Amino acid sequence: MKINKIFKKVRRKFYYYGAYIAAKTILFMPYRFSVTSLAKYTGLLAYYFAISARIKAKRNLKRAFPKKTKKEISEIAKEVFINQAKNFFELANFPRIDPAFLRSISGIENRHLIKEGIKKGKGILFVSAHTGNWEITAAAVADMGFPVNVIAKKIYIDELNKMLVDYRTGKNVRVILRDAPDTGKKLLKALKKGEIIAMLIDQDTSVPGVFVDFFGRQAWTPSGLAVLALRTGAEVLVGIDQRIDKYGHKTVVSGPLTVEPSGDFDKDVVNLTQKASLVLEEHIKKYPQQWVWFHERWKTKKKN
Numbered sequence: 001m002k003i004n005k006i007f008k009k010v011r012r013k014f015y016y017y018g019a020y021i022a023a024k025t026i027l028f029m030p031y032r033f034s035v036t037s038l039a040k041y042t043g044l045l046a047y048y049f050a051i052s053a054r055i056k057a058k059r060n061l062k063r064a065f066p067k068k069t070k071k072e073i074s075e076i077a078k079e080v081f082i083n084q085a086k087n088f089f090e091l092a093n094f095p096r097i098d099p100a101f102l103r104s105i106s107g108i109e110n111r112h113l114i115k116e117g118i119k120k121g122k123g124i125l126f127v128s129a130h131t132g133n134w135e136i137t138a139a140a141v142a143d144m145g146f147p148v149n150v151i152a153k154k155i156y157i158d159e160l161n162k163m164l165v166d167y168r169t170g171k172n173v174r175v176i177l178r179d180a181p182d183t184g185k186k187l188l189k190a191l192k193k194g195e196i197i198a199m200l201i202d203q204d205t206s207v208p209g210v211f212v213d214f215f216g217r218q219a220w221t222p223s224g225l226a227v228l229a230l231r232t233g234a235e236v237l238v239g240i241d242q243r244i245d246k247y248g249h250k251t252v253v254s255g256p257l258t259v260e261p262s263g264d265f266d267k268d269v270v271n272l273t274q275k276a277s278l279v280l281e282e283h284i285k286k287y288p289q290q291w292v293w294f295h296e297r298w299k300t301k302k303k304n
Contacts, residue, residue, distance in 0.1 A: 012156075012157045027092070027095060034093065035247045042085040043078070043083070043086070044081065046085060047078050056295075057077045057294040058074065061076055061077060064288070077293065079289030079290075083132070083290050086247075091167055094135075099143055102136075105249060106136050108141065108144070109250055109251065109252045110254065111144065114196075117237055122194065122232060122234045122235065123194050123195055124196045124237055125225050126239050127225060127236065127238045127239070127276045127279070130202055131242075131280075132240065132242050132287070132290045133243075133249060135168070137198075137239055137251045138171070139168075142171055147174065148172070149176050149190050149198065150176070151176050152168075152176070153177070153179065153205070154177045154178070176197075191232050191234050197228075197234075201273070202280055202291075203222075204296060207224065208224060209223045210226075210269060212273050217298050218302045225273070226270075226273045229272060230268055235255070236255055236257040237253055237255040237257070238254045238255050239252070239253045240280065252283070254279060257279070259271045
């Protein structure tokens with residue numbers, strides 16, 4: 001057991017220093033080169049060598065888009081891996097992205113919805129998804145001058161977790177760790193102060209959730225956002241990042257999302273979660289190459 005613990009510790013250090021060296025090296029490269037050419041070839045390498053992830057991506061794409069040809073599915077899957085490589089290189093570049101440069105590569109469509117939601121004083125619950133680069137979205141909204149909090153799962157390697165948290169806080173994005181004992185208190189406190197809480201609800205994770213329709217299949221979906229919205233009256237907006245050229249981004253904001261109270265709280269939670277999921281689905285249908293199709297989105301099965 002002791003040997004296993006030592007091996008695990010050494011392995012984690014290896015992962016951390018590998019990521020650390022890669023991240024620091026990227027900072028010496030021209031930004032546009034790293035997030036375009038280098039990211040493209042890195043993504044293609046991942047596509048060909050990450051066999052299991054490639055198979056999952058193609059399988060999920062085929063079920064979501066049954067009319068697309070085998071060639072079309074393969075091309076989209078390649079772009080999926082390239083997009084994730086771009087995300088890595090963009091995030092690694094965060095330390096040198098100042099506000100002026102951030103504004104030159106990103107924009108927010110319908111930013112007035114955020115301003116109007118903030119004025120209501122009950123906070124904003126910002127629904128998003130793992131599409132485009134969601135880290136850019138958080139940074140761009142924070143750049144508007146509003147307090148932004150993101151919910152994140154702690155990475156099991158402490159040093160890597162700190163690196164990621166530092167990237168975000170460096171862009172004035174606060175991080176609330178999902179599994180911390182005081183997470184609930186922090187969320188309520190942020191909303192009472194009229195702040196923004198951003199949540200990604202497009203993955204099957206081990207958190208409280210409900211089953212909703214997603215690409216024609218029942219998918220276990222985090223319900224925390226809907227619960228908070230219904231209990232606090234916070235505004236629910238959707239904000240999704242969209243790549244618009246080789247290295248540009250646009251966050252598309254829509255909403256607010258509401259449901260008519262039915263008298264059945266659990267039912268209302270499902271309905272609001274479904275509404276949010278359908279908005280995400282419509283965006284992903286338009287830009288399928290920008291979503292994480294290799295994730296096991298439909299892993300949890302609904303019991304009869």
